[in-house]
Amino acid sequence: xxxxxxxxxxxxxxxxxxxxxxxxxxxxxxxxxxxxxxxxxxxxxxxxxxxxxxxxxxxxxxxxxxxxxxxxxxxxxxxxxxxxxxxxxxxxxxxxxxxxxxxxxxxxxxxxxxxxxxxxxxxxxxxxxxxxxxxxxxxxxxxxxxxxxxxxxxxxxxxxxxxxxxxxxxxxxxxxxxxxxxx
Amino acid sequence: xxxxxxxxxxxxxxxxxxxxxxxxxxxxxxxxxxxxxxxxxxxxxxxxxxxxxxxxxxxxxxxxxxxxxxxxxxxxxxxxxxxxxxxxxxxxxxxxxxxxxxxxxxxxxxxxxxxxxxxxxxxxxxxxxxxxxxxxxxxxxxxxxxxxxxxxxxxxxxxxxxxxxxxxxxxxxxxxxxxxxxxxxxxxxxxxxxxxxxxxxxxxxxxxxxxxxxxxxxxxxxxxx
Numbered sequence: 001x002x003x004x005x006x007x008x009x010x011x012x013x014x015x016x017x018x019x020x021x022x023x024x025x026x027x028x029x030x031x032x033x034x035x036x037x038x039x040x041x042x043x044x045x046x047x048x049x050x051x052x053x054x055x056x057x058x059x060x061x062x063x064x065x066x067x068x069x070x071x072x073x074x075x076x077x078x079x080x081x082x083x084x085x086x087x088x089x090x091x092x093x094x095x096x097x098x099x100x101x102x103x104x105x106x107x108x109x110x111x112x113x114x115x116x117x118x119x120x121x122x123x124x125x126x127x128x129x130x131x132x133x134x135x136x137x138x139x140x141x142x143x144x145x146x147x148x149x150x151x152x153x154x155x156x157x158x159x160x161x162x163x164x165x166x167x168x169x170x171x172x173x174x175x176x177x178x179x180x181x182x183x
Numbered sequence: 184x185x186x187x188x189x190x191x192x193x194x195x196x197x198x199x200x201x202x203x204x205x206x207x208x209x210x211x212x213x214x215x216x217x218x219x220x221x222x223x224x225x226x227x228x229x230x231x232x233x234x235x236x237x238x239x240x241x242x243x244x245x246x247x248x249x250x251x252x253x254x255x256x257x258x259x260x261x262x263x264x265x266x267x268x269x270x271x272x273x274x275x276x277x278x279x280x281x282x283x284x285x286x287x288x289x290x291x292x293x294x295x296x297x298x299x300x301x302x303x304x305x306x307x308x309x310x311x312x313x314x315x316x317x318x319x320x321x322x323x324x325x326x327x328x329x330x331x332x333x334x335x336x337x338x339x340x341x342x343x344x345x346x347x348x349x350x351x352x353x354x355x356x357x358x359x360x361x362x363x364x365x366x367x368x369x370x371x372x373x374x375x376x377x378x379x380x381x382x383x384x385x386x387x388x389x390x391x392x393x394x395x396x397x398x399x400x401x402x403x404x405x406x407x408x
Contacts, residue, residue, distance in 0.1 A: 119243050122215070123250035149295050149324045161251055168331035168360060170299045173244065173261030174253045180299075182328045182357060 099144040100183045104154075106130055106139040111156050114139040118152025118178075125155040151178040204232055208242060216245045217255045220262070227266050236269045237287035240294060269294040275303035279310035292320045296327035305340045312347040321353045322346070328360045333373035342377045345384035 009027055104116050114130040120143065121127040130139035151170070154162040163169050164179040172178040205225045212221045224245050228238040244265045248258030272293025276285035285293070293306045309322050322343045329339035346356055359380065366376030 117250060119247075123243070123247045125250060149292065149327070168299075168328045170295075170327075170331045172247065172251075173264055174248060174251060174257060176251070180328055180331050182324045182360065 099146055102143050102145050102181065102183070104130060104141045104143070105133075106154055107135075107137050108139055108154075108156055109137045111137075111139070113157050115155045115158075116141060116143075116152055117155050117161075118181075119150050120145050120152070125158060130154075145181075145183060147183045150181040150183070152181060153178055204228060204238070208238065211242050212245060216249050216258070220245050220249070220255055220258050223259055224262060227262065231266060231269065234270070234273070235284060235287065235290070236266070236273055237291040237294075240265050240269060240291055265294065265298075268297040271303050272297055272306055275306035276310050278303075279307040281310060281316070283316070285310075286316065289316055289320045289323070292323035292327070296323045296330070299327035299330040301326060301330055301336045301340065305336050308340055309344060309347070312344050314347045314350075318347060318353065318356075321356050325356045325359050329363060329373075329377060332360055332363055332367075334363060334377045335374050338374045338377040338381065342381040342384065345381045345388060349384045349388035351384065351387075 007027055007030060009023055106114050106116075108114050115125050116128050116130065117123045117125045128141055128143065130141040132138065133140040151172075153176075154164075156162055161176060163177040168180040168182075169177040170180055205228070208225050208228050209221055212224060216224070224241050227241055230236075231238050231241065241262055244262050245258060248261055253261075269290055273285060273290045276289060276293055296306060297303070305326070306323065309326060310319055312319065312322070314322070326336075326339045326343040329342065330336055334342070342359065343356070346359065362380060363373060363376040366379065367373060371379070
């Protein structure tokens with residue numbers, strides 16, 4: 001992509017505040033391309049044999065207290081992966097109550113504290129902290145969740161609720177978006 | 184006299200159950216919601232329980248709003264909306280003429296699908312696929328997830344209905360959002376991705392699943408010298 005900066009509405013799409021359907025027709029192609037570029041960031045983890053599904057989220061970069069999205073920094077600096085592994089392709093009905101291992105990975109440059117809050121932990125931002133792993137910017141948590149439909153968001157530095165812009169997302173009823181995980 | 188005794192016993196049991204439910208809601212919301220929200224959720228929770236609707240989504244929404252620092256008035260609006268969505272989902276499931284009334288898990292799945300953008304007719308259509316209730320529940324969740332990915336409701340329902348009718352296993356249904364995302368990463372729109380998968384599922388329903396690759400044949404025995 002030759003453009004160095006996204007349209008403000010495309011930035012909102014990347015922030016999870018809008019969906020592709022919310023964008024004007026003339027911006028949808030740009031939005032789709034932005035999401036595709038972001039999705040490309042996490043292609044490498046697909047080489048892991050156990051990974052069957054993943055979702056990537058991005059974090060907005062604060063610059064002088066304003067959200068400013070630049071393509072390269074966005075791709076390089078802000079991404080979150082939810083890696084869902086260990087699920088057989090056709091789980092037997094008897095195993096439907098088995099827990100599913102879910103790995104949350106967030107790349108959050110500059111963050112001092114990251115957690116995941118959702119329906120599985122009563123939306124408690126302090127219940128499930130992510131820990132630094134490998135790179136200083138990579139935060140990880142592994143959970144066992146029951147099959148079903150879960151909603152969640154990342155919480156950065158205890159104050160910023162960050163949805164996953166490339167994951168399924170729904171209106172949270174409060175003007176924001178919740179990411180959706182269906183197991 | 185005996186009937187009157189049974190009636191009184193029933194009323195007392197019902198009142199005790201309702202009281203226990205209210206106390207349970209209050210306990211779960213303790214420290215996680217304002218007093219007015221607790222009262223609202225208790226009221227709506229009682230109504231929900233009496234109508235066969237799940238109470239948990241109401242509690243979750245109240246807790247979520249508090250955790251996100253949302254003002255109480257807005258939390259109240261959101262909780263009422265969740266109640267309305269659950270009610271719509273339950274009505275849609277009942278309208279589908281199921282053999283048994285929908286359970287709260289199925290209604291919750293329908294409520295999620297409606298939050299994601301599906302309508303009552305979509306819910307009913309999925310319920311009419313004739314699949315077991317557990318499969319329909321998974322189908323509702325998957326259809327909602329597809330809608331949350333940007334797949335238009337019609338295409339989402341078509342894909343999930345075709346998959347259900349093809350007898351796909353829950354694991355295959357749950358894989359559909361990931362498969363749609365893969366197609367989107369290759370440049371397809373959500374609608375195109377879902378339509379392509381729906382065609383394949385419909386073909387599978389007509390002709391049966393593709394042959395499962397069996398074990399490799401034994402190699403021929405080496406010739407005797």
